[in-house]
Amino acid sequence: MKNNGVLIVLSAPSGCGKGTILSTVLEQNDNLFYSISATTRAPREGEEDGKHYHFVSKDEFMQLIDRDEVLEYTTYCDNYYGTPRKAVEEQLAKGRDVILEIEVDGAMQIKNSYPNAVFVFILPPSIAELKRRLGKRGTESEEVIEGRLKEAVNEIAMAYKYDYIIVNDELEKAINTLNCVIGGEKQTVSRMINKIDEVLDNA
Amino acid sequence: MKNNGVLIVLSAPSGCGKGTILSTVLEQNDNLFYSISATTRAPREGEEDGKHYHFVSKDEFMQLIDRDEVLEYTTYCDNYYGTPRKAVEEQLAKGRDVILEIEVDGAMQIKNSYPNAVFVFILPPSIAELKRRLGKRGTESEEVIEGRLKEAVNEIAMAYKYDYIIVNDELEKAINTLNCVIGGEKQTVSRMINKIDEVLDNA
Numbered sequence: 001m002k003n004n005g006v007l008i009v010l011s012a013p014s015g016c017g018k019g020t021i022l023s024t025v026l027e028q029n030d031n032l033f034y035s036i037s038a039t040t041r042a043p044r045e046g047e048e049d050g051k052h053y054h055f056v057s058k059d060e061f062m063q064l065i066d067r068d069e070v071l072e073y074t075t076y077c078d079n080y081y082g083t084p085r086k087a088v089e090e091q092l093a094k095g096r097d098v099i100l101e102i103e104v105d106g107a108m109q110i111k112n113s114y115p116n117a118v119f120v121f122i123l124p125p126s127i128a129e130l131k132r133r134l135g136k137r138g139t140e141s142e143e144v145i146e147g148r149l150k151e152a153v154n155e156i157a158m159a160y161k162y163d164y165i166i167v168n169d170e171l172e173k174a175i176n177t178l179n180c181v182i183g184g185e186k187q188t189v190s191r192m193i194n195k196i197d198e199v200l201d202n203a
Numbered sequence: 204m205k206n207n208g209v210l211i212v213l214s215a216p217s218g219c220g221k222g223t224i225l226s227t228v229l230e231q232n233d234n235l236f237y238s239i240s241a242t243t244r245a246p247r248e249g250e251e252d253g254k255h256y257h258f259v260s261k262d263e264f265m266q267l268i269d270r271d272e273v274l275e276y277t278t279y280c281d282n283y284y285g286t287p288r289k290a291v292e293e294q295l296a297k298g299r300d301v302i303l304e305i306e307v308d309g310a311m312q313i314k315n316s317y318p319n320a321v322f323v324f325i326l327p328p329s330i331a332e333l334k335r336r337l338g339k340r341g342t343e344s345e346e347v348i349e350g351r352l353k354e355a356v357n358e359i360a361m362a363y364k365y366d367y368i369i370v371n372d373e374l375e376k377a378i379n380t381l382n383c384v385i386g387g388e389k390q391t392v393s394r395m396i397n398k399i400d401e402v403l404d405n406a
Contacts, residue, residue, distance in 0.1 A: 123395075123398065123399065123402060124402065125402075126401075126402055126405055127402060127405060127406040128405070149406075153403065153406045156399065156402055156403055156406075157403060159392070159399045160392060160396065160399060161392075162392055163391065163392060164387070164390045164391055164392065164395075165390055165391075165392055165395035165398060165399060166390055167398060176386075177386065177387075177390060179383075180382075180383040180386040180387045180390075181387045181390060183379075183380065183383040183387070184367070184380075184383045184384045184386070184387030184388070185387065187367045187368055187369055187380060187383075187384055188366065188367055188368075189362070189363060189364075189365055189366060189367065189368055192326075192367075192368035193363065195326065195368060195370060196326065196359065196362045196363060196368060198329075199326060199327065199328075199329055199330060199359055200356065200359055200360060202329055202330060202331070203330040203352075203356045203359075
């Protein structure tokens with residue numbers, strides 16, 4: 001029996017710095033594979049198929065669902081978003097760790113099918129600080145920001161169902177903590193049984 | 204409600220580098236408190252009371268047991284060894300993490316009374332390598348080394364009951380991994396509930 005990689009599910013409200021944390025952790029970990037979501041929405045400017053998303057038609061997405069080829073999916077603004085199963089399972093079987101960046105509903109779907117996955121929630125230091133960060137972008141109206149904050153509160157209420165909580169008060173610290181969480185998880189006894197067996201078998 | 208520290212229980216067969224790993228991790232973590240064992244054995248040359256051990260009489264040790272003032276205890280070569288409860292609980296209540304370095308039987312006693320403690324086992328890369336390391340010291344007879352190896356195999360057979368397994372193949376890596384395990388554990392949701400509550404209560 002060989003060791004599979006670890007499946008990490010990362011969620012965070014908008015404005016929590018998830019993108020920066022994720023891209024840095026990916027740069028620092030050669031063994032970590034980022035799972036690209038499939039979506040039926042149209043590509044935005046600068047977005048590449050197979051890099052930012054797998055852009056598919058609605059018919060294609062329906063087929064993915066019918067064939068049980070998505071680990072989870074959700075709809076948002078009439079578009080479908082989901083995690084293709086094949087790439088994730090192939091990488092895990094190779095012993096690579098896989099990270100999914102998905103919202104809370106999708107994460108809970110994964111929890112049902114992959115109880116061994118590791119669920120990580122990135123928390124803002126406070127809602128006041130999140131409001132400040134969202135406002136700083138200067139691109140959204142007060143109304144949009146208030147909507148985002150309400151959504152954030154709903155998402156944070158689901159954080160209790162995650163395995164690990166990382167507060168993004170300092171970016172570098174949050175990055176190190178996520179690295180530690182992944183590193184620590186790889187040492188859990190359920191993932192190290194083969195190594196104990198190996199030492200005892202050769203005693 | 205405030206957050207208590209994490210209780211870490213560290214075990215390893217003799218020759219696995221536990222002492223070096225532990226002293227380095229203690230130097231690197233100001234918040235980590237090393238719990239000093241009590242023992243009825245006589246101090247060896249260079250050992251200081253209250254630094255290496257709390258040296259107590261057999262009567263005093265019996266009183267500690269009677270008053271439920273040890274978290275665990277064991278006997279070895281007619282001497283008692285145990286973990287005084289008071290210092291551990293005081294430090295945990297202050298939010299400091301506490302590390303105990305104890306053998307497998309004592310660790311299992313702690314597991315019954317402190318199910319939230321974190322159990323870490325340091326594994327040698329192989330028994331052959333452990334034999335090489337024990338032989339390298341050049342101070343023990345072949346017979347003593349064989350006895351140690353048998354004991355190591357018995358201890359490693361208990362590693363399945365620990366939470367985390369760290370292989371000491373490279374010292375620096377093992378030290379970093381132990382730091383990560385402690386760091387990661389502090390982010391587990393059960394230890395972060397207060398922070399989620401705090402963010403939501405102030406929303």
